[in-house]
Amino acid sequence: xxxxxxGKLTDYLLAKNxxxxxxREIYIYGIMALISTVVxxxxxxxxxxxxxxFYETLVYLxxxxxxxxxxxxxxxxxxxxxxxxxxxxYLFSMAVYHYLPMEYRRMFSMILTAACFVFIYAIAPVEHxxxxxxxxxxxxxxxxxxxxxLVYVLIVYSISIFxxxxxxxxxxxxxxxxxxxxxxxxxxxxxERSEY
Numbered sequence: 327x328x329x330x331x332x333g334k335l336t337d338y339l340l341a342k343n344x345x346x347x348x349x350r351e352i353y354i355y356g357i358m359a360l361i362s363t364v365v366x367x368x369x370x371x372x373x374x375x376x377x378x379x380f381y382e383t384l385v386y387l388x389x390x391x392x393x394x395x396x397x398x399x400x401x402x403x404x405x406x407x408x409x410x411x412x413x414x415x416y417l418f419s420m421a422v423y424h425y426l427p428m429e430y431r432r433m434f435s436m437i438l439t440a441a442c443f444v445f446i447y448a449i450a451p452v453e454h455x456x457x458x459x460x461x462x463x464x465x466x467x468x469x470x471x472x473x474x475x476l477v478y479v480l481i482v483y484s485i486s487i488f489x490x491x492x493x494x495x496x497x498x499x500x501x502x503x504x505x506x507x508x509x510x511x512x513x514x515x516x517x518e519r520s521e522y
Contacts, residue, residue: 328405332357362405366412367391373413379420382498386419389478389502396471397450398457399509400516415508419501423494431493432486435500439482442503445510446475452513478503 336353339345345353367387374383402408426434450471453459459467478499485496 328358328361329354331361358405362408365405366409369409369413370416373416374420377420379424382420382423382494383416385495385498386416386502389499390505393446393471393474393478393502393506394509396467396474397446397506397510398452398454398467399506399511399513401454401513415505419498419505422501423497426497431497435482435493435496436486438500439479439496439503442500442507443475443479445507446503447472449507449510449514450475452510454513475503 332354335357336345336350339353340347340350370387371383374380374386377383400411402411451459451464451467453464482496482499485492
């Protein structure tokens with residue numbers, strides 16, 4: 327269905343001479359990726375509203391989108407798989423957030439953030455076979471991923487130490503880093519398997 331919608335939108339752009347015929351497949355892929363991102367965003371946002379975790383969900387979505395765009399990692403083979411894996415990571419993160427006892431929240435966020443930072447620093451970015459790095463993208467993405475992850479560490483530690491009233495943001499950002507780390511690990515595993 328998404329490929330059909332993407333094809334129709336691309337054909338419309340071709341008919342209006344907005345794009346070149348040689349670029350048709352690139353635009354179909356790009357539009358599919360955009361639709362997939364929008365669907366994931368709204369499914370998770372709806373779940374956040376339904377669960378009464380609207381602000382936590384916004385922090386999660388924007389924190390995840392920013393860091394994940396530079397880290398790379400696992401990509402599901404189908405749109406359903408993409409939505410399923412995204413929703414699973416989100417629900418896991420919100421369950422940890424919800425059920426984590428108050429007295430452990432500060433230490434949990436600080437330890438998890440530090441561990442995920444080390445992992446992201448060492449591993450990111452992970453290339454996907456359908457989206458290989460071009461030119462010096464690897465170096466730029468690596469630097470951006472490290473800087474964003476470091477900013478998250480500074481935010482989490484500052485909140486945990488100085489502004490405990492905002493601990494929700496610290497926990498959610500640490501869970502964002504965990505979600506991205508899991509995506510990186512899965513990307514390494516599945517990218518290697520698909521090469522054989």
